[in-house]
Amino acid sequence: MIDVYTMGEALGVVSSGRVRHDSEAGLDVGGPELTLAIALARLGHQVSFLGKVGADELGARITTVLRGEGVDVTDMREDGTAPTGLLLKESRVGHDPRLTHYRTRSAGSRLSPGNVPIDRIAACRLLHVTGVTPALGLDPREAVETAVGAAMTAGVPVSMAVDYLPALWPSLSEAEEVLGELARKSSILFVRQDELDLVKPALTADRQVVVTRGAKGASVRSGGVRYDAPALSVPVVDTMGAGEAFVAGYLSAVLEGLTAQERLARGTMLGAAAVTSASDWQGLPTRAELGSGFRTS
Secondary structure, eight states: OSEEEEEEEEEEEESSOOOTTTOOOEEEEEHHHHHHHHHHTTTTTOOEOOOOOESSSHHHHHHHHHTTTOOOOTEEEEETSOOOOOOEEEETTTTTEEEEEEEESSSGGGGGGGGHHHHHHHHEEEEEESSSGGGGGGHHHHHHHHHHHHHHHHTEEEEEEEOOOOOOSHHHHHHHHHHHHHHHHHHHEEEGGGGGTGGGOEEEEEEEEEOGHHHOOOEETTTEEEEEOOOOOOOOOOOHHHHHHHHHHHHHHHTOOHHHHHHHHHHHHHHHHHSSSSSSTTTOHHHHHHTTTTOOO
């Protein structure tokens, strides 16, 4: 059985210093759902990823990385008429990296409802979606809504990370409408502190609401009790991927039936591991490392 089914845009990632001066760059792959899928697969969970890539070398690399990390890519689609999207990440001393996305008319933004395998989603233990994919266009939005509908019909719990990115939305009101509706359909909701007002109607006692606060840690209410976990103090190389890693750690513990405090602990540990690496996912622990007392410092 598939433990977690997830879907979204996978990107090529080019990292460098300031492009106008730097003569060298690193090549990686990324995307929030991709990072989550790899994190869960490394912990021994069965994960399926649905996404579209171009018929190009970046697309081939993404599929190869996912397959190599043990993620099921049965439902990956190749679009021969659109390129794989690209993220340019320029490092800046004392500041967060400058991010430039090249995703207009990309293959990933063409994910559509017809690509969603209803039967496979209905047979998984958990569906995870983010607020990034519905922001990419009408087709990706309907694809996510179709997947969520299939899960709910089959009684499969839905997990959602709000991941509100203002630059992707035409207006705040549209984001509130779309993300709010998806949040209300979710059994487990991951929301940043600054996103609470965006999905306020969904913050009810009938779902697990996990609030992340970056360096201030995270909290969850379970059974009417609030549990908190501080962030771990580690050397920070790059904060990208930390949120997705936290979600993966938390969901891993959910799948194993662990307590609320243990879920937060595993989430914060994976989030800490993510920030110690320049890659969103390459520094994440395997099941063996987790079981042997993996340390981030």
